Amino acid sequence: MSLSHPSPIRKAKNTAAMAAMGLALVVALIPLVSILWTVILKGAKDFNAYFLTHSMRNVAEQQDSGGAYHAILGTLEQVGIAAAITIPLSLLVAIYLVEYGRGRLAQAVTFFVDVMMGLPSIVAGLFILSFWILGLGYQVSGFAASLALLILMMPVAIRSTEEMLRLVSPALREASYALGVPKWRTIVKVVLPTALPGIVTGMMLGIARIMGETAPVLLLVGAANSINGNPFSDPQGSLPLFVFNESQNSLQAAIDRGWAAALTLIIIVMLLNLFARLIAWWKAPAAAR
Amino acid sequence: MSSDTPPVLAEPEGQAPEPVRARSALTEKAGLGDRAFAGSARAAAVFILVIMAAIAGFLIYQAVNAISQDKVNFLTSFAWDPDGNNTNGVPTFGIAAIAWGTLVTSVVGVLLGAPVAIGVALFITQYVPRKLGSFFGYIVDLLAAVPSVVYGLWGLLVLDRHMSGVSKLIEDVLGWIPMFKTNGTYGSSMFTAGVVLAIMILPIVAAISREIYKQTPREQIEAAYALGATKWEMIRLAVLPYGRSGVTSAVILGFGRALGETIAVAMVLTTVPGLVTRILQPGGNTIAANIAVQFGEAFTTGRQALIASGLVLFLMTLIVNYVARLVIRRSTNKAGA
Numbered sequence: 001m002s003l004s005h006p007s008p009i010r011k012a013k014n015t016a017a018m019a020a021m022g023l024a025l026v027v028a029l030i031p032l033v034s035i036l037w038t039v040i041l042k043g044a045k046d047f048n049a050y051f052l053t054h055s056m057r058n059v060a061e062q063q064d065s066g067g068a069y070h071a072i073l074g075t076l077e078q079v080g081i082a083a084a085i086t087i088p089l090s091l092l093v094a095i096y097l098v099e100y101g102r103g104r105l106a107q108a109v110t111f112f113v114d115v116m117m118g119l120p121s122i123v124a125g126l127f128i129l130s131f132w133i134l135g136l137g138y139q140v141s142g143f144a145a146s147l148a149l150l151i152l153m154m155p156v157a158i159r160s161t162e163e164m165l166r167l168v169s170p171a172l173r174e175a176s177y178a179l180g181v182p183k184w185r186t187i188v189k190v191v192l193p194t195a196l197p198g199i200v201t202g203m204m205l206g207i208a209r210i211m212g213e214t215a216p217v218l219l220l221v222g223a224a225n226s227i228n229g230n231p232f233s234d235p236q237g238s239l240p241l242f243v244f245n246e247s248q249n250s251l252q253a254a255i256d257r258g259w260a261a262a263l264t265l266i267i268i269v270m271l272l273n274l275f276a277r278l279i280a281w282w283k284a285p286a287a288a289r
Numbered sequence: 290m291s292s293d294t295p296p297v298l299a300e301p302e303g304q305a306p307e308p309v310r311a312r313s314a315l316t317e318k319a320g321l322g323d324r325a326f327a328g329s330a331r332a333a334a335v336f337i338l339v340i341m342a343a344i345a346g347f348l349i350y351q352a353v354n355a356i357s358q359d360k361v362n363f364l365t366s367f368a369w370d371p372d373g374n375n376t377n378g379v380p381t382f383g384i385a386a387i388a389w390g391t392l393v394t395s396v397v398g399v400l401l402g403a404p405v406a407i408g409v410a411l412f413i414t415q416y417v418p419r420k421l422g423s424f425f426g427y428i429v430d431l432l433a434a435v436p437s438v439v440y441g442l443w444g445l446l447v448l449d450r451h452m453s454g455v456s457k458l459i460e461d462v463l464g465w466i467p468m469f470k471t472n473g474t475y476g477s478s479m480f481t482a483g484v485v486l487a488i489m490i491l492p493i494v495a496a497i498s499r500e501i502y503k504q505t506p507r508e509q510i511e512a513a514y515a516l517g518a519t520k521w522e523m524i525r526l527a528v529l530p531y532g533r534s535g536v537t538s539a540v541i542l543g544f545g546r547a548l549g550e551t552i553a554v555a556m557v558l559t560t561v562p563g564l565v566t567r568i569l570q571p572g573g574n575t576i577a578a579n580i581a582v583q584f585g586e587a588f589t590t591g592r593q594a595l596i597a598s599g600l601v602l603f604l605m606t607l608i609v610n611y612v613a614r615l616v617i618r619r620s621t622n623k624a625g626a
Contacts, residue, residue: 010522011519013519014519014520014521014522017520018412018520021408021412022412024405024407025408025413028409028429028491028495031448032428032429032431032435034447034448035439035440038446039443089336092330092333092334093330093333095330096331096334100327100331108338113337114610114614115607118542118609118610119606120549120550120551120603120606121549121551122551123599123606126348126580126596126600129592130344130347130350130351131344131348134592135347135351154337183323184322184323185322187326188326208434212436212438212439213436213437214436214437214551215437215552215577219584240438241438243439244441247556258442265438265439
């Protein structure tokens with residue numbers, strides 16, 4: 001009897017626990033809704049074609065004018081360079097760890113990838129500052145920011161690629177070996193194509209992560225209000241940094257630009273996330289959906 | 290920040306099968322292509338180590354340079370004036386006050402964020418149907434995709450207004466504890482920064498906990514029900530003990546994230562020099578926020594001093610991440626024994 005009908009106190013505890021956990025989900029969703037709502041509402045005021053195609057050159061902070069073009073261009077170039085270096089390099093490192101790695105070297109690489117994973121982004125910025133700018137004597141530039149972003153993207157890219165490669169069935173590799181295909185061609189023609197959707201997803205999530213990074217960029221790109229298309233010399237704009245700088249100003253025109261830039265940034269990052277997950281979902285086996 | 294789910298912890302017990310090592314069976318020796326490919330993969334792996342070593346070397350070199358010029362004890366001083374603006378060029382700077390602020394804001398963040406994250410993970414895995422659960426999981430993951438500068442903007446211009454009322458309430462109730470006393474002003478405080486950090490670590494802790502709770506052995510759940518347990522009793526008997534070490538390490542990892550968060554904290558806090566112990570009134574500083582705020586006006590020694598403080602932050606996160614790993618390793622060893 002008592003088994004099928006728990007006492008009222010136990011029932012009440014059960015209900016209270018369920019309510020508390022449901023409440024936790026609601027509490028977790030409030031900031032998300034609030035952030036998206038505020039950014040869309042306040043960002044929409046200045047968000048238009050003019051904002052996306054003009055820079056802040058010769059615009060005073062109090063003017064209700066100017067735009068984020070220089071910052072968007074800067075961020076796309078910096079992230080593009082970082083991704084262009086990270087993607088092939090992390091592919092090779094992951095292939096090494098999964099297909100070749102044994103012994104000390106593989107252990108050391110795995111350890112340092114872990115270390116990089118937990119690295120605060122501001123410390124990545126300081127790394128490049130002490131290495132590239134204070135150590136080797138280069139000036140601030142978009143490329144310096146790319147180097148810091150690369151350090152932040154690398155562990156994410158290596159880890160996710162490594163996981164995807166490990167998921168590829170050994171039977172596929174064996175079948176390829178049995179046909180006399182050399183190991184490297186097996187990796188390139190059989191293993192990589194099989195794991196490709198997962199690898200693409202991981203890379204895109206990595207790119208989305210570094211796209212919104214402000215702290216390292218703050219130390220490395222300098223201050224630029226004008227368009228600078230060359231990431232290798234002179235200060236360059238950056239979209240997250242633009243949000244930060246405009247928010248440090250108490251003038252309403254600047255704050256409005258900050259919100260519009262935040263909206264631009266959120267749209268780019270969310271689209272990247274969405275595409276990444278769509279690829280993962282679309283290519284996942286039906287049972288896992 | 291984006292949704293990089295730390296996969297180390299979430300890995301199931303059964304490791305992926307060992308890759309096949311056999312060379313092409315027809316030729317005993319590896320061909321030229323094979324050797325070139327293996328060589329470049331190995332070179333890439335070595336390159337990672339070279340970058341890390343070079344960078345760490347430069348970082349330590351700059352930090353040592355700065356600390357050797359410091360006229361006060363770097364570890365115990367509350368001052369931050371490496372360029373000697375107020376002391377006729379005599380560099381005086383120490384890590385104590387900003388390290389304290391870093392710990393306080395992160396502890397507040399974890400105390401507020403972790404319970405919510407664990408509740409979310411339990412609700413998603415135990416109470417709602419699988420498909421709805423993964424939908425909610427995806428929505429909570431979106432929090433991790435919001436860039437930290439946007440958290441900062443929102444925290445500064447939206448959240449902080451609401452925190453004044455909450456802070457006043459806390460002071461009314463707990464004001465007899467010195468920490469919760471204020472000078473009558475609220476907001477832009479270490480508490481507000483802690484709330485922002487709580488929101489930022491929530492998706493990470495929730496995602497890892499979710500993966501762990503999902504793997505609770507079916508037979509343990511059934512066994513608890515067979516004893517007549519209610520759902521909540523089943524969770525306490527089967528799900529929570531199974532996930533304890535994994536979720537603990539997830540919370541510690543979240544703490545590590547909170548320690549290093551820069552821009553959002555820099556935007557929310559009104560930084561004041563010296564040690565701040567009252568967490569509800571404006572003021573306080575963290576290592577990371579201090580770097581972001583001070584960097585613009587720093588000269589040579591100032592920059593090197595900020596690098597030294599960054600090195601301390603790096604060591605703190607290293608230790609925290611190591612402890613998280615240790616918690617996981619000890620529990621898996623126990624299970625294996």
